[in-house]
Amino acid sequence: MTADRTVITVDGLSIYNHLHDDVAVESVSFSLRPGQALGIVGESGSGKTITCRALLGVLPELFEVTAGRIEIDGRDTAALSRRQWTALRGTTISAVFQDPATYLNPSIPVGRQIEEILRVKKGLPRREARAAAVSLLETVRIRDAEYVFFQYPFELSGGMLQRVLIAAAVACEPAVLIADEATTALDVTVQAEILDLLTDLKDRLGLALIVVSHDLAVVAQICDDVLVMRSGAVVEQGPTERVLHDPEHEYTRLLLDEHHRFGLERFLRPAGAAE
Numbered sequence: 001m002t003a004d005r006t007v008i009t010v011d012g013l014s015i016y017n018h019l020h021d022d023v024a025v026e027s028v029s030f031s032l033r034p035g036q037a038l039g040i041v042g043e044s045g046s047g048k049t050i051t052c053r054a055l056l057g058v059l060p061e062l063f064e065v066t067a068g069r070i071e072i073d074g075r076d077t078a079a080l081s082r083r084q085w086t087a088l089r090g091t092t093i094s095a096v097f098q099d100p101a102t103y104l105n106p107s108i109p110v111g112r113q114i115e116e117i118l119r120v121k122k123g124l125p126r127r128e129a130r131a132a133a134v135s136l137l138e139t140v141r142i143r144d145a146e147y148v149f150f151q152y153p154f155e156l157s158g159g160m161l162q163r164v165l166i167a168a169a170v171a172c173e174p175a176v177l178i179a180d181e182a183t184t185a186l187d188v189t190v191q192a193e194i195l196d197l198l199t200d201l202k203d204r205l206g207l208a209l210i211v212v213s214h215d216l217a218v219v220a221q222i223c224d225d226v227l228v229m230r231s232g233a234v235v236e237q238g239p240t241e242r243v244l245h246d247p248e249h250e251y252t253r254l255l256l257d258e259h260h261r262f263g264l265e266r267f268l269r270p271a272g273a274a275e
């Protein structure tokens with residue numbers, strides 16, 4: 001894996017919402033290399049999730065990509081058939097969202113669900129898939145992974161479930177991982193642990209990470225670059241340190257003001273400090 005290779009390139013992506021008859025996302029561009037992280041911030045309804053859904057090839061009905069190009073691991077996604085998209089999703093690009101419980105089957109032990117992904121997507125035989133699932137649970141720092149493997153979703157806390165979902169998302173060694181409000185529902189301590197885990201996976205597995213969050217502190221902690229969205233448009237974009245220290249746009253300043261009382265400073269280096 002060469003560090004200068006971009007694993008995802010989005011160029012001028014625009015999405016139309018036929019339900020509201022307006023533009024949902026306008027001209028989003030960015031690219032990421034292995035091990036890089038991009039934060040997407042902005043108020044509710046600004047188009048963050050819709051952007052991610054376009055990257056995953058699962059836009060809701062009545063939403064349409066009207067312009068731009070999405071290239072994932074060197075492949076132009078416009079050329080992909082439905083079947084090719086299905087093969088790509090989960091293997092090359094993967095995602096975790098808020099409310100992990102909704103993405104798990106309540107009647108199947110969590111380890112089995114990861115085992116199943118490995119069987120279906122990687123074609124591993126059961127015994128190997130099971131060992132790999134246990135090792136993935138260990139990778140996401142679940143203690144007693146052999147025991148947790150057989151637990152049902154209702155037996156686990158929100159933080160544990162999010163770890164299971166992250167294990168499932170990285171099971172097939174994707175190049176790109178999207179975390180859309182993945183820590184929003186968790187309490188502060190657990191949120192910090194999950195963010196730490198994501199950073200570790202990014203560095204260790206060379207994942208390109210896209211982190212969507214309302215919380216600028218989350219982005220400040222793990223993202224190299226940040227993209228600020230408002231009403232579907234990108235109002236500001238650049239290195240996280242620069243954007244959060246020295247915002248150019250009034251809207252970014254507004255977002256920052258809202259966050260200052262939550263202690264954003266502790267995640268930022270002093271202005272002008274060396275990398």
Ligand SMILES: Nc1ncnc2c1ncn2[C@@H]1O[C@H](COP(=O)(O)OP(=O)(O)OP(=O)(O)O)[C@@H](O)[C@H]1O
Nearest residue numbers: 017019024042043044045046047048049050051060
């Ligand atoms: N499944 C859907 N069906 C119809 N409209 C949708 C759907 N998902 C999002 N929208 C609309 O698309 C626009 C962008 O929504 P999006 O979910 O991308 O916002 P967001 O930035 O992720 O907000 P939040 O911070 O609340 O998650 C909004 O007007 C929203 O109402």
Ligand SMILES: [Mg+2]
Nearest residue numbers: 048049050180
């Ligand atoms: Mg959203």
